[in-house]
Amino acid sequence: MHKLLTDNPGEQMLLLGNEAIARGAIEAGVAFTSTYPGTPSSEISLQFFQMSQECDLYFEYSTNEKTAFEVAAAAANSNVRSMCMMKHVGLNVAADGLMTLAYIGVKAGMIVLTADDPFMFSSQNEQDNRIYARLAGLPMLEPSSIQDAKDMIPYAFDLSEKLQEPVIFRTTTRINHSSGIVKLGKIKPRVTKGNYTKDPLNHVPVPAVARKLHVKLLKNLDTAQGIAEKSEFNIVEGKGKWGIICNGVSYNYVRDAVTDLDIADSARVLRLGFSHPMPDTLILNFLKACEKVLIVEEGEPVMEEAVKAMAQEEGITLPIKGKGEGLLTRLYEFSPAQVENVIAGYFGVPYEPKEAVDLSDIPEIPQRPPTLCAGCSHRATYHEINKAVEELGVETIYPTDIGCYTLGLLPPLSTADFLVCMGSSAGTAGGFSQVTDKKVIAFIGDSTFFHSGIPGLINGVFNNHNFTLVILDNGITAMTGHQPHPGVDMKQFNMEGYGQVSIEAVVRAIGVPHVAVIKPNKVKKSIEAIKEAINFKGISVIISQEPCVLYAKALKLTKQRPFEVTDKCKNHRDCMNYLACPAFYVWNERIKIDPNLCTGCAVCAQICPENAILPLKKKKVPA
Amino acid sequence: METTRLIIVAVGGQGNLLASSVLGEAALLNGVPLRMSEIHGMAQRGGVVESALVFGDAESTIISDGEADLLVGFEPAETLRAINKCNAETTVITNLAPLMPFTVNIGQGVYPDLAELQNLIRAKTAKLIAFNAAKLAEEAGNPLGVNMVLLGALTQTGILPLSAENVKEAMERKTKKAFLDSNLKAFDLGFKAAEQAA
Ligand code: SF4
Numbered sequence: 066m067h068k069l070l071t072d073n074p075g076e077q078m079l080l081l082g083n084e085a086i087a088r089g090a091i092e093a094g095v096a097f098t099s100t101y102p103g104t105p106s107s108e109i110s111l112q113f114f115q116m117s118q119e120c121d122l123y124f125e126y127s128t129n130e131k132t133a134f135e136v137a138a139a140a141a142n143s144n145v146r147s148m149c150m151m152k153h154v155g156l157n158v159a160a161d162g163l164m165t166l167a168y169i170g171v172k173a174g175m176i177v178l179t180a181d182d183p184f185m186f187s188s189q190n191e192q193d194n195r196i197y198a199r200l201a202g203l204p205m206l207e208p209s210s211i212q213d214a215k216d217m218i219p220y221a222f223d224l225s226e227k228l229q230e231p232v233i234f235r236t237t238t239r240i241n242h243s244s245g246i247v248k249l250g251k252i253k254p255r256v257t258k259g260n261y262t263k264d265p266l267n268h269v270p271v272p273a274v275a276r277k278l279h280v281k282l283l284k285n286l287d288t289a290q291g292i293a294e295k296s297e298f299n300i301v302e303g304k305g306k307w308g309i310i311c312n313g314v315s316y317n318y319v320r321d322a323v324t325d326l327d328i329a330d331s332a333r334v335l336r337l338g339f340s341h342p343m344p345d346t347l348i349l350n351f352l353k354a355c356e357k358v359l360i361v362e363e364g365e366p367v368m369e370e371a372v373k374a375m376a377q378e379e380g381i382t383l384p385i386k387g388k389g390e391g392l393l394t395r396l397y398e399f400s401p402a403q404v405e406n407v408i409a410g411y412f413g414v415p416y417e418p419k420e421a422v423d424l425s426d427i428p429e430i431p432q433r434p435p436t437l438c439a440g441c442s443h444r445a446t447y448h449e450i451n452k453a454v455e456e457l458g459v460e461t462i463y464p465t466d467i468g469c470y471t472l473g474l475l476p477p478l479s480t481a482d483f484l485v486c487m488g489s490s491a492g493t494a495g496g497f498s499q500v501t502d503k504k505v506i507a508f509i510g511d512s513t514f515f516h517s518g519i520p521g522l523i524n525g526v527f528n529n530h531n532f533t534l535v536i537l538d539n540g541i542t543a544m545t546g547h548q549p550h551p552g553v554d555m556k557q558f559n560m561e562g563y564g565q566v567s568i569e570a571v572v573r574a575i576g577v578p579h580v581a582v583i584k585p586n587k588v589k590k591s592i593e594a595i596k597e598a599i600n601f602k603g604i605s606v607i608i609s610q611e612p613c614v615l616y617a618k619a620l621k622l623t624k625q626r627p628f629e630v631t632d633k634c635k636n637h638r639d640c641m642n643y644l645a646c647p648a649f650y651v652w653n654e655r656i657k658i659d660p661n662l663c664t665g666c667a668v669c670a671q672i673c674p675e676n677a678i679l680p681l682k683k684k685k686v687p688a
Numbered sequence: 689m690e691t692t693r694l695i696i697v698a699v700g701g702q703g704n705l706l707a708s709s710v711l712g713e714a715a716l717l718n719g720v721p722l723r724m725s726e727i728h729g730m731a732q733r734g735g736v737v738e739s740a741l742v743f744g745d746a747e748s749t750i751i752s753d754g755e756a757d758l759l760v761g762f763e764p765a766e767t768l769r770a771i772n773k774c775n776a777e778t779t780v781i782t783n784l785a786p787l788m789p790f791t792v793n794i795g796q797g798v799y800p801d802l803a804e805l806q807n808l809i810r811a812k813t814a815k816l817i818a819f820n821a822a823k824l825a826e827e828a829g830n831p832l833g834v835n836m837v838l839l840g841a842l843t844q845t846g847i848l849p850l851s852a853e854n855v856k857e858a859m860e861r862k863t864k865k866a867f868l869d870s871n872l873k874a875f876d877l878g879f880k881a882a883e884q885a886a
Binding site for chain 1: 699700708709712713715716721722723724725726727728733734735736746747748749750751752753754755765766768769771772773774775776778788789790791792793794796797798799800804808812813
């Protein structure tokens with residue numbers, strides 16, 4: 066049985082934040098779950114995916130975050146508790162629906178989980194999605210600890226049902242990817258089938274209806290504020306005239322600092338776990354007990370601005386600070402020492418940080434950026450693009466997209482020039498091709514193509530743009546941990562009840578005039594096909610098909626023999642200079658291949674001018 | 689309860705997260721409060737993986753610069769890269785078997801000299817325990833057991849509030865049955881290596 070289905074209230078388990086969240090949802094009787102994978106939220110979905118194979122919980126990998134949101138919204142409006150998870154930028158994709166579902170509301174509880182990523186460990190920006198709660202007028206909960214993460218989910222479901230509104234649950238990477246010991250609670254039975262009651266005058270927001278619904282939303286916000294005033298997740302601790310208001314993981318740093326600086330008698334702390342709408346009365350009473358207040362929040366000064374506005378309206382004139390010179394920053398995630406330092410400085414308490422070792426004489430250490438796996442087919446495709454471009458002598462622009470293949474950015478491949486967001490490769494390709502005379506070759510992965518690449522391609526066909534779109538089809542959503550997508554044949558995993566959408570059929574149906582399917586591990590043939598596509602005036606699409614080798618290896622689908630560099634090698638180093646596969650290493654000034662890393666894709670063997678790279682003689686290599 | 693802070697750094701694929709989860713399980717079994725966090729952006733693609741484990745009474749799961757009591761590096765250059773987490777009292781344990789970053793292979797950057805690397809760490813911290821953990825893992829019959837060798841070594845230091853029995857019991861629960869024997873052997877070899885270095 067899946068460990069998160071353990072029905073043993075009181076048991077203590079070491080859980081990852083994302084597991085604790087999934088467990089919280091199970092305890093709340095969630096019955097319908099959906100997602101588009103995105104770090105740092107992916108493990109929540111993985112838990113649901115696994116559990117859905119063992120019980121009547123419904124889970125789906127949706128085509129994109131907007132769809133994940135919509136299916137969950139319908140379930141919640143049919144009296145089934147639902148939850149959809151996404152990374153912070155995913156909420157931008159779902160935001161269109163979010164803004165108006167706030168007007169329409171829900172029947173059963175619905176949680177929209179956004180996993181923010183301060184410091185951008187695995188994201189393209191560090192937007193602060195607390196602002197969405199304000200924009201949509203929806204309640205927001207923010208856990209500070211792993212236990213919180215579990216406990217707040219059932220609370221959020223109840224709250225959502227009480228208000229008949231979706232609730233936004235906001236985490237940051239340090240919650241998602243931290244572990245702690247969690248005490249389990251009771252599991253509520255799941256209600257998996259619902260009923261939908263027609264109510265078009267409340268559910269179809271034509272202007273006359275929407276005007277009425279907005280009034281309802283504002284009323285709901287008032288009710289929500291009343292609940293926030295008394296919420297068990299909004300806590301005041303300590304006594305004294307120094308006030309600290311904080312949220313999320315910052316609360317932990319504040320608590321550690323208060324202990325370490327020994328200021329529990331002079332500092333009081335307000336932690337906002339139910340952070341929108343803000344509990345005005347609670348905050349004002351807190352301010353009135355203080356002489357000086359510091360706001361500790363990662364990201365934007367959301368609480369700071371609100372608290373300052375509240376104080377102004379009440380005529381409270383104490384100093385309230387948060388972001389600024391010598392204080393806290395809007396950048397990145399905080400560290401405990403940084404918070405302690407600012408608290409000590411602001412309140413004038415002596416603080417001696419642990420002195421880190423002197424770094425001045427540490428030599429420069431070579432960077433270790435992530436790189437495409439040994440044998441990754443993207444490397445082959447990119448090399449073939451580079452060769453084709455070189456042979457044709459064209460100047461290029463490479464719009465790219467989000468996935469492992471973004472790593473084509475790095476030398477020696479250097480096949481990424483411009484990236485904005487999911488699906489932007491196809492859209493921006495149209496713009497570049499319209500205003501420049503360069504050959505535009507855009508790259509998009511299979512999952513990203515389904516997510517949001519299709520409209521850009523349709524746009525190119527309709528508006529008669531001139532670019533080549535290379536769809537890197539490796540049969541899985543690789544980067545976020547190998548989740549399926551609509552192009553995947555689920556039968557290969559012995560999973561029944563799924564359809565399958567052919568990328569090639571979609572591309573042809575869109576009316577792309579030139580379509581070629583290549584097998585990137587066949588180098589010569591692929592280069593020829595790429596050259597033809599590049600020479601085509603108008604929209605051309607290359608579908609480069611080869612399974613993600615990391616996934617194929619994990620499923621034991623490949624049994625190819627590794628290769629070795631034989632004595633025929635004349636040290637041209639084309640293999641290293643063009644491909645730089647991580648299976649290569651340099652030993653005594655010669656290139657060698659690590660047989661434990663080599664996947665036997667044979668791409669390097671095809672580009673070696675001396676034909677010096679051959680299958681390893683020995684039959685079996687120890688793992 | 690006193691707070692002890694451990695940082696583990698590794699290259700993706702070296703089994704750092706499994707090692708952390710073994711320590712987490714050991715703490716749970718032993719009733720030691722524990723919080724940990726891991727940063728593994730694109731670990732499977734050869735990037736750096738860092739785990740922070742905080743034992744005892746503290747709320748934070750991040751270890752600030754200079755705050756680590758123990759730094760364990762699964763790869764020598766990565767150990768050196770994480771030295772900012774150490775202070776003069778920190779104990780450092782490192783594997784000495786390098787994994788070349790591909791940047792070095794394509795001629796961007798020079799891999800640090802191993803003798804100099806050890807001298808630097810030794811001069812700046814309280815103690816350095818350095819040995820070839822990859823060799824010991826192979827000796828134990830599981831080349832992927834570097835993580836278990838280093839678990840043995842870090843347990844030997846006695847800095848964490850966990851006994852060898854605790855950790856071994858947690859290994860039984862958290863690692864694959866088929867590898868348990870070789871993992872326990874790897875643990876013992878690491879334990880001994882740290883003893884000899886002492
Ligand atoms: S996970 Fe798959 S797609 Fe991603 S780099 Fe590795 S082989 Fe390539």
